[in-house]
Structures are given as C-alpha cells and as structure tokens.
Amino acid sequence: MTRPITPRITRSALLGEFFAEFFGTMILILFGVGVVAQVVTGGFPTTTGATGDYNSIAWGWGLGVTMAVYVAGRLSGAHLNPAVTVALAAFKGFSARKVVPYIGAQLAGAFVGALLVRWAYSDAINRVDPGHTKATQGIFSTSPDIGVSIPTAFLDQIIGTAILVMVIFALTSAVNNPPLGNTAPLFIGLLVVGIGLGWGANAGYAINPARDFAPRIASWLTGYHDAMYSTNGPELYFWLPIVAPLVGGLIGGALFVFGIERFLPAAITEPAEIGVVEPTPLR
Template identity: 65%
Template sequence: MAKNSITQNSVVGELSAEFLGTMILILFGNGVVAQVVTSSDKSLGGHDSIAWAWGLGVTLGVYVAARLSGAHLNPAVTIALAAFKGFSWRKVLPYSLAQTAGAFVAALIVRFVYADLINAMDPGHTYKTQGIFSTLPGNGAGPVTIPTAFFDQIVGTAILVFVIFALTTAANNAPLSNLGPVVVGLLVVAIGMAWGANAGYAINPARDFGPRLASFVTGYATAFLDQHGSVYFWLPIVAPIIGGLIGGALFKYMIEGFLSTATGEDITVSEPIENR
C-alpha cells in the first residue's frame, strides 16, 4: 500500500509539473504575442521579441518541470520519447492532457489580462487577434495552403525533437543538465526565426489546442477554422506528432545507433526513473 501511495504521489507530481511548466511557457508565448498585436507602440516588440519570448518561455517552463517530469511540455515530445526513449506509454495520455490543460489555463489568463486591449482593437473577436492564441496558415495573412502548412509543421517539429534528443542523450556529449533548458530555449528561438512564416511554428499540439479552446470559450467563434473558413485545428495536432516521430527516428537510427562505436562505450539506457 505504501509503495502504491508513493507511486501515485509521484505521478501526481509529474502531471503537476507538466501542467505548470506548460502554463509558464504559454504565459510568456501568448503574452508576448498579445502585447505585439494589440499595441501600436512598435518599441514594445515585433517578430524578434516574439521569437525570443517563446524561447525564454520554453527555458523557464523546463526549469519549472524538469526535476519532476523531465519537462516534456509538448505531446509530440512525449510521444516521441515513448516511441524511442523508453518513456511509459501509459503516461502519454495523462502527460498530454496535463500539458494541454496548462496551456488552456495560461491562455485564459492572457485573454482576461489583455481583454481591454483586445476588445479595443478587435471587438468582434476575429482573425485580427486570433493569432494571439493559436496558429493559422501564413499567420492569417500569407497565401499559404493547407498542404504547405502541414509539411511545415512536420519539418519544424522534426527539427525540434531531433535536436532535443541530441541535447539530452548523455553519450552525445550533451550540455550539462542545468544548461540544457537554455539550449532548448535557443532551439525554439531559432525555429521561430527560421520556420515561422508558413504556419506560426506551433510545433506543439498542446501549445496550439489549449489556447485555441480557451479563445473559443471566450468569444472567438471561428477559433477552430482558418482565415478561409476551413477546419484547421487538427493540423497543429497531427502534423507535429508525425514530425516528432520522424525527428526521433532520425536521431535514434542515424545518430544514437552509432554512438557506442564512436565513443567505445555501452550507451544502453537503464529503465527511466519514471517507469520504476
């Protein structure tokens, strides 16, 4: 009974960490977009400030959650870890729900804190401010097709997961654990600066769907559609999961499989702590 209680408490702690870590990520991510979109003062930021704040949000969210849960903060990462790194499949759904709930709550906070500015700029709650919370093809303006946006999200998330695996595999000369969150944050900054035009670099189903749902329940009637009226909410869920699996497979079979030969060491990983 005591062992079961300890296990239960451990899982609750992991889910709490995923919830709060993702919440911190979205508070900074949605917050900076809200500031840029609703302000006429260009000194308050633009594309670069958005990219940097998202990256810093990732860094801070990882610092919040890493000790308890490993700080996935992203269902695409969680699924890739289960597929290629021994993470327990039974925890994939609870982790994903906790991440999505954290993103939802954070988006609600941003929505209410910025309500006056949003209402002044966009009283009808249209695509003009929908991008504060969720992504759109071409960021709601560019002539980007659904297939292009889909492929873009696969590529962006594949890069994300591939490099995360590289940064967290000890045999790959990974950065020290206390520096890892900073490097992962810089990775997200780089993805935002290089892969942000086609689909807003959601690269995270929870990051997109949680805030999208929050915007829907607070007045954005077309939250699940793109600017052309097509159902769009599924794309930043499905494409990142596919991309994450591709990125994880590329690292697993094209890098990690050769590390023992390169280092002369056995890189077999023991069962993850969370599975014990």
C-alpha cells in the same frame, strides 16, 4: 499487517509529474501567448513600436521554453509538448502508461495559461479588435499565412517539429556529450528561437499540439467563434497543428535514434537529469 506503501509513493510521484507538466506548460504559454498579445495589441504588423515585433515573439517563446523547463525538469523531465512525449514513448522507453496523463497535464496547463492571458489582455484586445475576429486570433493559436496552402502548412509543421525533437534528443542523449544539466534548458530555448526565426512565416510554428489546441479552445470559449478555422478561408484548421507536429516529432526522433545515436559510443556514466530526460517510469 501493515499496508504496502509502494503504490502510494508511486501515485504520489505520478501526481508530482502531472503538476510539473501542468505548471511548466502554463509558464510556457504565459510567456509565449503573452508576448504575442503584447505585440499584436501594440499595433504589429501594421506598426512597430515599444511593444515589439516578430523578433520579440521568437525570443519570448524561446525564453518561455527555457523557464518552463527549469520549472518542470526535475520532476517530470519537462516534456511540455505531446509531440515530445509521444516521441519519447516511441524511441526512448518512456512509459506508455504515462503518455495520456502527461498530455492531459500539458493541455490543462496550456488552457489555464491561455485563459490568464485572455483575461489580462481583454481590455487591450477589445480596444484593437472589439469583434474578436481573425485579426487577433493569432494571439492564441496558429494559422497559415495568406496564400499558404493546407498541404504546405502541414509539411511546414512536420519539418519544424522534426527539427525540435531531433535536437532535443541530441541535447539530452547520454552518449552524445550533452550540455551540463543546468544549461540544457538554455539550449532548448535557443532551439525554439531558431525554429521561430527560420520556420515561422508559413504557419506560425506551432510545433506543439498543446501550445496550439488548448489556447485555441480557450479563445473559442471566450468570443473567437472562428478559432477553429483557417484565416485563409472556411477550412477547418484546428486539427493540423495537432496531427502534423505528432508526425514530425516521430520523424525527428527516428532520424536521431537511427541516424545518429546508434553510431555513438556507449556512455561510461549517465549524466545528471537534464531538461527532458525521463523520470523513473511508473511500475
């Protein structure tokens, strides 16, 4: 009797999705954390020179999202964000068995991407901040601005991530006239640019637990001993860009599904897979 091949194919498919999330998130961090490193070590915010300013950061993250979705979209749907994965599992039928592997891949990819940026920019960081203080910690992770309280930062992250997930659902819903498959990543990237331009001042718009926590760990392991704390005081802060985006993602998903999607007419045909559309569930 021959051995059944279906389980092997299924495991192989899940492995491909894992690597897609890993490399997609790594690309996202290489663009996003990389542009922040370039801007900060170039003198911003005290000076604005050839290495860029806040607008550079917003556009760098947005382009990073677009490129990352192109990298991972066909295999995994390019979640790239635990808040997106959890919201898809809650509202879009994404397999619960895949949630932990996807989040693990996202964290691993973000960690490796952050280490690569840390390595490549080590000389520049040592030049401008040899003590590895909070002055350059913002290269890797977010923190509330001066005078911004923890409750305000929490609310800020909820709102930003709710916007992100609600619009992603709108862009990828088969019954909502989504953009063509090869253009959806462009709109998702522009969405992140818009969030950065409108919701970055209070707490740095993490809107992605993997994007914040994994680079924070990478920086903590490489000399940033205050990485887990707020720049405004002794409060532990690492938890906030994890919890608040997860809450915000669920809120954003619920707003679209129950406030918009249930009123839309049924689609006649399913569009091609775009951006964050879920691949075949693990059976």
